Amino acid sequence: MSYVLHAVVGDFDHLRSLSDDVPRAVVAPLRQRLGLLPVTDEIFDELTDARRESGPFTLMSPAFAERLKDWSRGGHLAYVEADFWGGDGSQAAALWENGRQSWGPEYASIPVGPPHEDWPINAVLARLGVVRTGALDLFDTVGFGQERDTEGWRRVGLHALDAADYDTWEAACRAKQEADARAAAERDRYIRRDDVPVVLDGRTVMQMLDIPPSPMVGAAIRHLQEVHLERGSLTRDQAAAELRRWAQS
Structure with a gap:
């Protein structure tokens, strides 16, 4: 089974305010108040001049990097990519804060096996302040495994459009979970x-x-x-x- 991801990750409410100026951009909520802005080819073209540079990222250009620098003035954020098939694959990640790229880009070929804290996405999530939950690595702690591709995350973002902010979304999720639990108990x-x-x-x-x-x-x-x-x-x-x-x- 494949897994493909190209996304900007940061505080949900901060990313939501940034995406207002980008046509077709949506922000999918993650755990621990983070949000994920899926970068499709169309979104990439909206954010940049469409010239792509060689390097660890498949979607990157000088103009896109400048946009990330500007966005990071309001709060640190990361750009992450992942591409897996049947357990093998690769990850790349970088961090921007205070108007500059402060970490990365880091790239790693990922073999089949248990996750490691120093894998690029786990490493950048730690720098975003994510706290590990139980035995889960940071990748699964925030919920990156909920969807398998960028388009899937775009659908999640579309479903969250009615939420005014992260707290509203979280309250709605909690209410739905409680309602589902009551319905299951009744059944x-x-x-x-x-x-x-x-x-x-x-x-x-x-x-x-x-x-x-x-x-x-x-x-x-x-x-x-x-x-x-x-x-x-x-x-x-x-x-x-x-x-x-x-x-x-």
């Missing part, structure tokens, strides 16, 4: 667990409660399984009594 109420025994089968439940085949049968069995987890095994009589109590509650 689980009607699904029998495969890992917990129950002494009454569906046919018996329908006969006892005088109900037809329906999601309520699954809910009844799931309730008995939850009771089993809380109190231990139930006899058939205990399960029947608990089922009647549950149906009347």
